[in-house]
Amino acid sequence: MKTGMLSYKNLGGYGSVVQQKGKGGKANAILDYLNKTSLIILPAAFLLGRISLLGGLMPFGIALYAATLGLNINRIMISVAIFAGMLTTGATIQLYTAIVAMLLFNAINIPFKKSxxxxxxxxxxAFAGVLVPEMVLTYLQGFLMYDVIKSFINGFIIFALVFVFKNVLEVLGNPSRRYSLTNEEILSIAIACALAVGGLGSWSILGVSIRNILCIIIILVFSFKTGSGNGAAIGVIVGTVISISSNSSPLIIASYAFCGLLSGILxxxxxxxxxxxxxxxxxLLTFYTNGSTEVLVFLYEIIVSIVIFMLIPEKAMDSVVAKFDKSLAARGDKKGYSLRIKEITVEKLNKFSQAFGEMARTFEEISETKAITEKHDIxxxxxxxxxxxxxDCSLCAHCWEQNFCNTYQVMFKIVEKLDGKGWIEQKDIPQYFLERCERVDEFVKAVNNVFELFKVDMVWRSKIGESRGLVSQQLKSMSTIISNLANELNTDISFKDELENQIVLELTKAGIKNADAVVYENKYGKYEMTLTYRGCGGKRSCISSVEKIISDIVGRKMVKEGSECGLNSKTNTCTIRLAEEEIFKVITGVARMAKEEKHVSGDNYTFLNTGDGKYIGALSDGMGTGHKACMQSKATVNLIEQFMExxxxxxxTVRLINSILVLRSTDDSFATIDISVVDLYEGEVEFCKVGAAPTYIKREEYVEIIKAASLPAGILSDVEVELIHKKVGSGDFVIMLSDGIIDAFKDCQDGVKEVQNLLQAMDSKNPQKIADDLLDAALSHCPRKEPVDDMMVLVSKIWRPK
Known part of the structure; x- marks a missing residue:
């Protein structure tokens, strides 16, 4: 990744404090400077100056000195710390090389001082500055090829380390950057820390190597908190630096890496x-390589490291490791509480779904008892x-006890007559029963009265059974909805950690402070992200720049959702959501007219963008005209809007609306449902039609008719939903209309075909004009130019911005 130089103002104001102070405050300014930078950089410079490799090369101090160029750091103190470190190792020729290289480095940079x-x-x-004194020494020593190669190697190491130390100094100079580190910066910090630890050399306390103890603690902390992969990687880095900066065996690399791997696994x-x-x-590794029980790192050093590691609080380890492992920072704990909450939520939702499903089965079973009920009620x-x-008849015992079978046969014959005629007369009763019965007139009247009550009772029982079936359908729908929600929650969200780091880095470079980003890929494969940063005070000047930066990083056009400002005035932070810009746009025109002199139309409509790349247009035609039809269609449209959104x-959606219309009242409550859903990414339209008039797709070459045969919603307790899929392109029109438009063309042989011909003849690109022209054409075919029914036209134009 390209690493840019930090500007003066981005380094925490270390030097500006000194410049802004007066003479009386210089001591406090210097103390403030030492507290902020020297506490880290000066000890590191001293340790880096002590490291030697390849038979006497000491490039690390020179590379650090070169990397401080242009930064607000006292470079004289840095050079003194480096020289002090070199002197502690007895360096002489290396000290001469470092002094001359630093002087030449400063001299060569004089022309570039202002940039x-x-x-x-x-x-x-830096490569050129160190190569000059190295080549002079090589010449004085006989100009051996070995010395020439060693000089170039020294220069190449310094050249590479300049990039490493530049990354480290950039992070140290900008405290807010420590929570959004790139992979290159994390690697640079790990190498710098390992080099600094290597500078401890053979220093020991009571025979225990400080360097080895620190290395083991670092491996333990990172493997314990981040896993075996990171533990092994840290082991490789530490082992490599220790191996090349000391006389340790290269096997130490494998030893540290293997230790980190096993530590993370366990x-x-x-x-x-x-x-x-x-x-x-x-x-194990030492025994395998040496065939003995002598360890590569002394056992007592490992024991001391373990004791110190056990005493370090886990919160302290989290605070350090979380700066390098963003996934750990986001997780917040090693027990996965958020994952457990997700599992509990999904489990509860599934149980709710099962409960609604069981209730639906119960209502369905109850509603299917009609035949049994009829036999019992006869x-x-x-x-x-x-x-x-x-x-209280005197012949009651004779009829119902002594001649019970004959009486029951008579009653069944009477029921047959009732079933055919709906009532009975005396002539419908067998003659032998008439001759025996003393209360024939009362008997006929009672039979007719009871049967009438029976029919009313059966009608209401049938209504109740039908209602139970509808409730069963609603409960099934609720069970399906909750089950789908559980499945959606149980889907693993693909968060883009690398992209989040890059976004925060670029926003910080652009001067947007305290930036944080959450980026994930939704189920449609599109990026969605939430950004939080310090606000601009409600000026909205940040939106365009943020959208451009994010779009350049992602490689896709990203736009802010909604038009409102995301500023929180209390915290002065902005929170905005960005989503991929839709490929297609839709603009809609509407024309409608109520029947005759009525002020209310029975046709209603809606159109909306759901925010997930779908554009919905819906139309409903209520039964009849006037206020009642308007209320039916308005309720249908409102439900469509709420459910689909x-x-x-x-x-x-259609099944729930149908069941609601059936249950709404004892009166007939019918309404058509006509829904068109446009996929703004793929350019596909899905049509759902229940008792609705045909829909037309006006293309450049021809007009296509979309129709489906079904009854309006609210008539039958169960409705069949047919979905039709069509592909559309830029410049196509989707024309939805009510049956009042088709009925206006009764004087034509085929009203549906006539509307198709009219649309084919229109060359306007304005959806509102097409809607108005079609309505005017329909009115011109009506008697006395007055509508015979409520009329509505909904025209949506699909287009692709260039």
């Missing part, structure tokens, strides 16, 4: 598991008639 140097230029100058056992992993890794007719007429699928 900030790029890492490439600084690296080249971290599920806690700190003790990670410690056992280090012990096992070092012992005998109830006999009991009621006998109770009303025969109970909430993410319900079209099948569930």
């Amino acid at each position: 900030l140097g790029s890492p490439l230029r600084i690296g080249i100058i 971290r599920n056992m806690g700190k003790i598991g990670s410690c056992v992993g280090v012990l096992m890794g070092n012992a 005998t109830a007719i006999f009991d009621r008639v006998a109770d009303r007429v025969c109970k 909430s993410g319900f699928d079209k099948d569930t």
Whole structure:
């Protein structure tokens, strides 16, 4: 990644404090400077000055000195710290090389003093600055090829390390950057820390190597908190630096890497598991390579490291590791509480779905008892008639006890007559029963009365059974909705960590402070992101620049969702959502007219962008005209809008609306449903039609008719939903209309075909004009130019911005 020079103002104001202070405050300014920078950089410079490799090369201090060029850091103090470190190792010739190289470096940079140097230029100058004194020494020593190669190697190492130390100094100079580090910066910091630890050399306390202890602690911390992969990587870096900066065997690299790997694998056992992993890794690898039990790192050094590691609080380790491992910072703990909450939520939703499903089955079973109920209630007719007429009759015992079978046969014959005629007369009763019965007139009247009550009762029972079936459908729909929500929650969201880091880095470079980003890929494969940063005070000047920066990074056109400002005035932070810009746009025109002199139209419509790349147009025609039809269609349109915007699928939406219309009242409550859903990314349209008039797609060459045969919603308790898919392109029109438009062309042989011909003849590109012209054409075919029914035309133009 390209590394730019930090401007003076971006370095935390270390030097500006001194310049702004008066004479009386210079001591405080110097103390403030030392507290902020020297506490880290000066000790690091001293340790880096101590490291030597390849038989006497000491390039690390010179590279650090070169990397400080252009930064607000006292370079004299840095050079003194480097020289002091070199002197502690007894360096003489290397000290001469460093002094001359630094002087030449400053001299070559004099022409560029007023400009900030790029890492490439600084690296080249540093390479040239160190090569001159090295070649002079090589000449004095006989100009051996070995010395020439060693001199070039020294220069190349310094050239490469300039980029490493530049990354580290950039992070140190901008504290807010420490929470959005790139992979290059993390690697640079790891190398710099490992080099600084290597500078400790053979220093020891009571025979225990400080360098080895720090290396083991670093491996333990990172493997324990971030896993085996990062633990092994840290082990490789630490082992490599220790190996090349000391007389240690190269096997130390494998030892540290293997220790980090096993420590990370056993971290599920806690700190003790990670410690056992280090012990096992070092012992096993040493025994395998040497064939003995002598460890590469002394056992007592590992034990001391383990004791210190066990005493370090986990919060302290999290605060350090989270700066390098963003996934750990986002997770916040190693127990996965957020994952557990997700699992509990999904489990609860699935249980709710099962409960609604069971309730739906129960209502469905209850609603299917009509046949059994009818057989049972036929005998109830006999009991009621006998109770009303025969109970106090003197011949009751004769009819219902002595001649029970004959009486029941008569009653069944009477029921047959009732089923055919709906009532009975005396002539419908068998003659032998008439001759025996003393209350024939009362008997006929009672039978007719009870049967009438029975029919009313059966009608209401049928209504209740139908209502139970509709409730069953609604409960099934609710079960499906909750189940789909559980599945959606249970889907692993693909967060883009690398992209988040890059976005925060670029926003910070652009001067947008305290930036944070959350980027993920939705189920449609499109990027969505939430950005938080310090606000601009409501001026909205940041939106265009943020959209441009994000679009350049992602490689896709990203736009802000909604038009409102995301500023929180209390915290002065902005929170905005960005989504991929839709490929297609839709603009809609509407024309409608109520029947005759009525002020209210029975046709209603809606169109909206759901925000997930879908554009919905919907039209509903209520039964009849006037206020009642308007209320029916308005309720249907409102439900479509609410359900579709909430993410319900079209099948569930239509079934719920149908069941609501059926249950709404005892009166007939019918309404057509006509829905068109445009995919603004793919250019596809999905049509859902329930009792609706045909829809037309006007293309450049021809007009296509979309129609489906079905009854309006609210007539039948169950409705069949047919979905039709069509492809559209830029410049196409989707024309939805009510049946009042088609009915206006009754004088034509085929009204549907006539509308198609009219649309084919129109050459306007304005959807509102097409809607107006079609309505005017329909009116011109009506008697006395007055509409015979409510009329509505909804025209949506689909176009692709260039």
